[in-house]
Amino acid sequence: MVQPLPRHPGGGLARGIPAALSLLSAFLIWEVYVRLSGISPLMLPAPSRVLSQIVLNRTMLWDNTIPTLRATFAGFALSLTVAFGLSIMLDFMPRVRRALFPIFVVSQTLPLVAIAPLVVLWFGFDLTPKVLLVALVTFFPMLVALVDGYAATDPEIENLLRSMGATRRVIFRRARLPSAMPYFFAGLRISITYAVVAAIFAEYVGARAGLGIVILNAKNSFRPDLVLAAVVISSLLTLILFTCTALIQRAVLRWRDHGDGA
Amino acid sequence: MTVLSMQNIRLSLGETPVLDDISLHLNNGEFVTLLGPSGAGKSTIFRLLTGVLTQDAGHVTYDGNPLAENPQRFAFMPQRDALLPWCRVLDNLTLGLEVRGFTRRAARERVLPLLDDFGLAGFERHYPAQLSGGMRQRAALLRTVVQGQPVQLLDEPFGALDALTRTQMQTWFEERWRTARWTTLLITHDVREAVALSDRIYVLSPRPACIRAEIAVPAQRPRLGQPITTEAHALEAHLLDILLNQTGET
Incomplete structure (x- = not known):
């Protein structure tokens, strides 16, 4: 059920035009500069060259996009599950929250550059280390968003439910969980933008295939055009995932589109 | 007494x-x-x-x-209406009954005949944010009294x-x-x-x-x-x- 966006009569397309224009002009300036300066494509390839490389190497790129997508989805699914499960546990056990939360914060201070090779060393060149790294990078924003979201529940609503004889579990399901949803989606949108990048980085450190490997090989053979081709694909992936979460968010938080509330 | x-x-x-x-x-x-x-x-x-x-x-x-x-x-009506913003009006009205163990259907059967009296008929499918302050208050009151507490x-x-x-x-x-x-x-x-x-x-x-x-x-x-x-x-x-x-x- 698609609801028309209220209060934005222009719709999403019209609002996208300025962004598309500025992006287009940036590429245009880049193209013109490369042509006029005669700079070597080994230094700086023109956007047109990157595009033609994408077309030329489409089979190779596609074959390497699949493993990256697989790592992204598996890692994200893992982190989503863990974040949700943990957040519920932490909400019901405040003492555990105080004990564990610092550990999660520390997990976010680990530099990916250092931790990724170790994870690959421990778990090999298969899917596992990528999944773990994607999960490590993406789970924290969602966990924090959920925990904060539960805490932001209107105490009046909780008192009301308690007056109706609701148990802690019923209060969680009826009030705390739905209250946390706007927060959760804010965290989700941050996480999803990290996910593809994390997968590519994990591949870069050690993998048999994937966009990270494309980038690594292209760099080693002095092919910046191919590097950028892989970058374009990765950006597109992130944009698509971001759009998907935005669509899901709009469906789940439909109540926020109405009236003047919230 | x-x-x-x-x-x-x-x-x-x-x-x-x-x-x-x-x-x-x-x-x-x-x-x-x-x-x-x-x-x-x-x-x-x-x-x-x-x-x-x-x-x-x-x-x-x-x-x-x-x-x-x-x-x-007791049926309690809190200071601000405390309607759940993510639930439609009808689901807000049945909340107390459902928490007290009624099935959704049984709860609705109790609520629906009262909508008219409380000036909420036709607004069952709205979200609370779409209601006026007076209507929200009436909804909160209906949610309270429909629980059938003494x-x-x-x-x-x-x-x-x-x-x-x-x-x-x-x-x-x-x-x-x-x-x-x-x-x-x-x-x-x-x-x-x-x-x-x-x-x-x-x-x-x-x-x-x-x-x-x-x-x-x-x-x-x-x-x-x-x-x-x-x-x-x-x-x-x-x-x-x-x-x-x-x-x-x-």
Whole structure:
């Protein structure tokens, strides 16, 4: 059920035009500069060259996009599950929250550059280390968003439910969980933008295939055009995932589109 | 017949004494108001009744037995309407019944015939944010009374409304109350509202709250929707005097 966006009569397309224009002009300036300066494509390839490389190497790129997508989805699914499960546990056990939360914060201070090779060393060149790294990078924003979201529940609503004889579990399901949803989606949108990048980085450190490997090989053979081709694909992936979460968010938080509330 | 009785209730929140020797009672079918300044601890009395807090000293009895043995006799309407913004109006109205164990279908069967009376017919599928302040308040009230509990606890139900809507809502509410005769405990700091709606009024002191006066309001109903009588005016002035000067022991 698609609801028309209220209060934005222009719709999403019209609002996208300025962004598309500025992006287009940036590429245009880049193209013109490369042509006029005669700079070597080994230094700086023109956007047109990157595009033609994408077309030329489409089979190779596609074959390497699949493993990256697989790592992204598996890692994200893992982190989503863990974040949700943990957040519920932490909400019901405040003492555990105080004990564990610092550990999660520390997990976010680990530099990916250092931790990724170790994870690959421990778990090999298969899917596992990528999944773990994607999960490590993406789970924290969602966990924090959920925990904060539960805490932001209107105490009046909780008192009301308690007056109706609701148990802690019923209060969680009826009030705390739905209250946390706007927060959760804010965290989700941050996480999803990290996910593809994390997968590519994990591949870069050690993998048999994937966009990270494309980038690594292209760099080693002095092919910046191919590097950028892989970058374009990765950006597109992130944009698509971001759009998907935005669509899901709009469906789940439909109540926020109405009236003047919230 | 006395339904609810509180005797010598004392309660502190942390170091702060909030209730200091509160004794009151509520009869079947009676409309009793707790009138007091903001922050006096009126809402604390409701939290005690709904089981969120426990008193430090004193007894609460319901039908002559300790309250703990009669759980869930109250339907509570909190200060702000506390409608769940993510639920449609109909799901908000059935909330209390569903939490109390009704199936969704059974709960709806109870709610639907009342929609008209509460001016909510046609708005079942709306979200609370789409309703006016008065409608939200009516929805919150319907959600409260439909639970079928013997005693209604209303915490400043009209406090958040603008003056005009408030008067409309009070008039409408009096009409509804005259037919339904819910046993009601109302919290307010609005003297006029207390005089217009109550059978009896307890005047509370500032925190720590104790009962400064107990005043019966024998006036005929309906009282709203017509000129305020001189007796009502005199009573309002008297109550205001107690509240402002805190001297009026009766």
